[in-house]
Amino acid sequence: MKNFPISKSRRLRSTPYTDRIESQGVSSYTIYNHMLLPATFKSLEADYLHLKKFVQVWDVAAERQVEISGKDSAELVQLMTCRDLSKSKVGKCYYAPLIDHNGLLVNDPIINKLAEDKWWLSIADSDVIFFAKGLAAGKKFEVEINEPNVNILAIQGPLSDDLMAKLFGDQIRQLKFFNFNYYEFKGRKYFIARSGWSKQGGFEVYVEDNTAGQDLYDYLFEAGKEFNVRPGCPNLIERIEGALLSYGNDFDNRDNPLEANFDRFMNLDSEVNFLGKEKLRKIREIGINRKLMGVKIDHDTIDMYCEKTLIDDENNIVGYVRSAAYSPTFKKVIGIAMINKPYWDLKTQFKIDINEKIFVGTVCDLPFI
C-alpha cells in the first residue's frame, strides 16, 4: 500500500504527548475523534511482538471523554445505552453500546461513573457529545455536557503491573479489572483504571493536567528501562486476535448490537428506559441475518481501506471482512467479518480477492485467542 502523508492542521488535534512520540519514532498515524492517534512505531508486527512480552506506554488521548453531570445525568446516560446501569457503582467502568432511536449503534464507550451525578464516557470514534447534547436539549434535561481536557496514557503489556507498582506503589496491583481509583505519585493524584485496548493487561491513566501527564510519561520511560518499555499504540493484529471491536471499522451506525455480538452488554428485559428498546426487542424476536465472526485467510498480507467481499464457489456473498491483518501467531491473515446467516457454520470456506489474486479462507469464532 502506497504511503500518503497526513496534512496536519489544528482540526486534527495534537495531544500533550505528540512531541514526545514523534521524537521517539512514531511511524504512522490514524485520526480518531478528530485527533492524532499513533498507529505504528517500529512496525505493526514488531510492535505486536513487543506488546505481548513486555510493557508499552500509549498516547491514547484520542479516546476523548464526554462528561455528563447534573441532576438528570443518570437518566440521560441510561437513555443512550441498552446496558442496564441502574445498579452501577461509583469507581467502576462499564463497557456499554450506545444505541439510537432505530436500535442502531452510535458508539461503544467505556462509561466511568465518577459520582451518582457525574459520568465520563470514554468514547470510540464518533461525536457522542452531539448525540448527548441533542437528546438533552430535546428532553429539556438539567445536565452539563462537555469534553474535559483529559488525555489518557495507557500502560499495556504483561509487565504493566511491575512498571506501575514501581511508580505508584504495590497497592495498584490490587486494582480490579474495570475499576478505577486515584493514586499518588510525586505529590500529584492520578485517576487510574485497570483497562485498555489490548488483551495483555494494563492500566489507563486519565490525565487531567497536561504537565502532570508529560512528567508521568517521562517517568514511565525512565522507570521502565528494566522492563524494556517502549512507546506503542493500539495494535491492529493484537486487537483483532482478541476481538476488541472498533467503531467505524467492524461496526457502525448501519449495524445493530445483536449483529455486533454485544448480547452480554444488553438488558432488553430490564425496567430501565433507553432509546431503541422496542426496536431491539423486535429484532431479537425476528432474529438477525448476519453477525460479526472471525475469518482466517491463507495469505501473508492484506491492505484494508474498505470492506472486502467474501464469496462462495457459486459467487454468492458469504459476507464482508471489515478489519484484517497478518498474524505471526496464526501464520495467516485474520480478520473480523460480517457474515451472512447461511454461512455461520464454522469452517465455512470462502474466496477473497486480494490485489487481484484469489485466496481461500474459513469462517471461525471470535476471539481468535
Added chain:
Amino acid sequence: MKNFPISKSRRLRSTPYTDRIESQGVSSYTIYNHMLLPATFKSLEADYLHLKKFVQVWDVAAERQVEISGKDSAELVQLMTCRDLSKSKVGKCYYAPLIDHNGLLVNDPIINKLAEDKWWLSIADSDVIFFAKGLAAGKKFEVEINEPNVNILAIQGPLSDDLMAKLFGDQIRQLKFFNFNYYEFKGRKYFIARSGWSKQGGFEVYVEDNTAGQDLYDYLFEAGKEFNVRPGCPNLIERIEGALLSYGNDFDNRDNPLEANFDRFMNLDSEVNFLGKEKLRKIREIGINRKLMGVKIDHDTIDMYCEKTLIDDENNIVGYVRSAAYSPTFKKVIGIAMINKPYWDLKTQFKIDINEKIFVGTVCDLPFI
C-alpha cells in the same frame, strides 16, 4: 514539518474517486467526516496558482450529507440553526450555522432544500447526524435521518463554466449562486449546485450513483484538456484569503456564532424557534470579547498543528492564530485568528513564535481578498 503517513483503514473511508486521485498524484490527505479528503497534489502553492487561473476537479465526497425527511423535518432543521429558514425555497442552498443549547457552534453546513419535507445538510467535519438523531428522539419528531450515498465532485476555478457547459450545455451557465437543479449528461441526471469551497467560482455535483460519478470524473478530465484541467482540492491558501471558515480549525464547539462573524446568517429577532436563541440574544446584548480576524505575519512559512499564541510587547495575549499559510499573493504568512477585544484595531502589531524564532505581524480585516 516532518511527514507522517496515514494508516488507512475502513474507518477512514475511501471515496468512489480515491483510486483515480491516487493514480493522478494526490500527495497528502486530511481526514474529514471520517473520510479521506485530498489536501495537496503538486504542492499547496502550485495547486493555488492553478486554481486561480484554470479549472480543477475535486473529490470532496467527505462533504457528507445528512438527509432529514418526513413530517417534522422542517421543524427539526430549523431547531438546529439560528438562520431563519421559514421563507426558504426548494432548489436553494442556505449556508447556516448549527447551534447547540448553549449557543455554541456545532457545524456550518450548506442546507439544501430538496422538498418542503426533505433536506440535505452538506456538513463540515462533525457528526451532525447524531445531533439530529438525539434531538429528534428527545422531541419524538416524525422524521427519517440518514447519511445517503452522495459523493460530491466539485468543479472550481475561473474556467468552471466553460468546462461544465461543454458537458451539460449552455443552460448551466444560467444557474445562480447557491441554487441547484438537475442537469443531464449522457442519459443520466445529476444534482448540480453553483457552490463550492473556493472563491474562484464553480459547481458542486451531488453524485448519488458511484458509477455515474466515476464516469463524470473521467469525462471532466477528457473534456477539460483544452482548459488545462487538473485534479485539486480545497486549497488552504485560497480559502484563508477568501475567509472561508473551517469548523475544527477556525472555530469549534467552544465558540459562539457572533465570535465567528456569522452575524449575516443569524436571525435572533425572528419568530422561529431554535436552540440557544435566548443564550445568543444575551450574548449579543452583553457583547463579545473576542472575534475572528485576519493576521499578516512577516515570514515565509508556518506549520500549523495547533493554535499559536500572539502576544504584544508586554507579553499580554493578543489572540490565537488557528489557520495560516504563506500566501504568494501577499508575500507574507496570512492567517485566521481569534483576537481579544483590546486588539481589534486594524494594524495592531503582535509577536509570534515560529520554530523558536520571533516574528512580527499585524491584525487585519477578513477576507483578505
